[in-house]
């Protein structure tokens with residue numbers, strides 16, 4: 001450690017204190033830890049020089065849990081006590097994991113009441129948080145040994161689509177081993193952090209992240225060291241494991257389709273499939289031996305087997321482009337992240353779709369950990385925060401219910417957060433003194449097709465004619481995704497407010513469903529919106545004419561009154577049965593018919609005002 005200069009009286013010494021923080025990529029298949037080595041961020045290897053720590057934990061009654069490579073070899077002989085892909089258990093209910101084929105060789109504790117999946121092992125019952133904590137502990141030990149001191153904290157990366165429960169359980173795992181979480185960082189954002197500092201590229205970048213168990217595509221705009229996430233999409237149930245399952249199923253069908261496999265044989269089959277998959281990344285074909293059967297699989301055959309998985313990844317890229325309103329030509333670079341992007345079929349398909357060769361400057365396994373390490377270094381105070389900004393996006397539109405059970409979107413999907421937007425609303429009825437506010441989330445036009453987030457009321461609105469009150473509704477989403485909605489009546493300053501976490505209980509599947517249903521129903525939604533708006537406009541005019549007649553009916557000429565009445569009746573009928581165009585046209589007609597009556601009223605009231613009443617009173 002460098003010695004510090006002794007300060008002279010009056011001399012102000014800036015004392016650089018290097019503090020220890022790490023970035024952790026807690027992956028489904030492998031985990032990594034990185035830290036600042038002064039200038040650069042380094043991914044730390046274990047004693048044997050391996051920087052990837054397999055996210056596998058073996059429990060036994062006699063010794064502490066074994067994590068990593070040794071545990072992988074144990075999986076074959078001791079599958080029930082050797083837990084892999086624990087990340088896929090995080091935030092899931094016991095019901096979900098009991099039916100998932102990849103977990104069927106574990107004995108889950110079905111008696112638990114907290115619904116966190118827990119596995120019965122030789123070392124006792126271990127839940128998903130404890131298992132994740134054992135992986136984290138191994139990484140922290142590795143880092144503390146390297147740094148020669150205690151860590152002050154870590155930035156841990158999570159998939160962009162992790163919901164609140166999954167994020168919380170990741171934090172809980174850290175807390176269990178006394179590790180301070182400086183921040184959870186989305187994996188694609190971490191990759192962007194790494195590239196933003198080390199590459200000179202500017203423009204639009206797609207981060208294509210295909211790991212062991214999750215898939216994320218993000219569209220980022222890189223400008224002068226500032227990253228903005230324009231759009232993200234993904235699939236929490238797609239990854240390298242799925243390529244293994246498909247290949248394993250093919251091997252099984254070739255070797256011995258009818259044999260029932262025991263858990264040990266299944267683990268062995270998966271290991272064989274995984275090995276063959278890796279070999280096919282370097283060579284054109286590989287030979288296989290299983291249960292006495294010998295065969296060969298070529299790259300082309302493997303590509304054919306995995307066609308459906310590749311199609312899913314490309315559809316996601318297409319969706320992200322559509323969400324960001326960008327064309328393929330506007331993408332300058334594609335960054336590949338995750339071990340599965342080593343597969344030539346993945347690289348080729350991405351290159352073919354974007355018409356560009358993807359960037360592979362960084363090792364696809366390390367890039368997320370590097371970004372997390374950089375961010376940890378900033379958060380711990382070793383680097384200026386001004387060095388770069390991190391921006392995230394709001395995954396689904398946030399809006400408010402308006403008349404006709406329609407949704408007015410205030411903060412659209414994929415808006416960069418933190419974000420704040422305000423919009424003015426008014427009252428629908430004369431003398432309306434309270435307004436009910438219903439905050440919703442989703443892409444559809446009708447409230448019934450969106451997710452209800454919160455309801456609250458603004459009271460004590462001064463009594464005015466319909467449309468006169470001004471209510472400003474402000475939506476504010478902070479950096480952690482917390483939404484505050486405030487309604488303010490502008491003449492009195494009276495306010496009401498609510499706070500809600502829009503991501504609560506929202507997982508990738510529900511986001512996907514909400515997005516696809518909005519695309520499927522776009523046309524019908526627009527039609528129903530137009531109809532409801534026309535109906536509201538018509539009803540408002542009918543109400544306004546009726547109230548004007550009750551006050552100033554004497555100003556109507558008899559013939560005019562009859563004609564207006566006829567059209568009002570006709571419009572009332574049309575509102576129930578007509579199309580939006582018909583209703584709109586007749587509303588216009590009624591507007592024209594009543595316009596002279598309206599100007600006579602105006603003249604009368606201005607005359608009254610000139611005789612001493614204030615304009616305000618007249619308007620009231």
Ligand code: AMP
Nearest residue numbers: 029030211212240278281338339340342
């Ligand atoms: P990650 O979660 O990013 O560590 O990704 C791990 C996934 O990448 C696993 O499914 C691995 O089988 C896969 N993977 C790693 N290296 C290769 C390779 N050379 N070829 C094919 N897949 C690979």
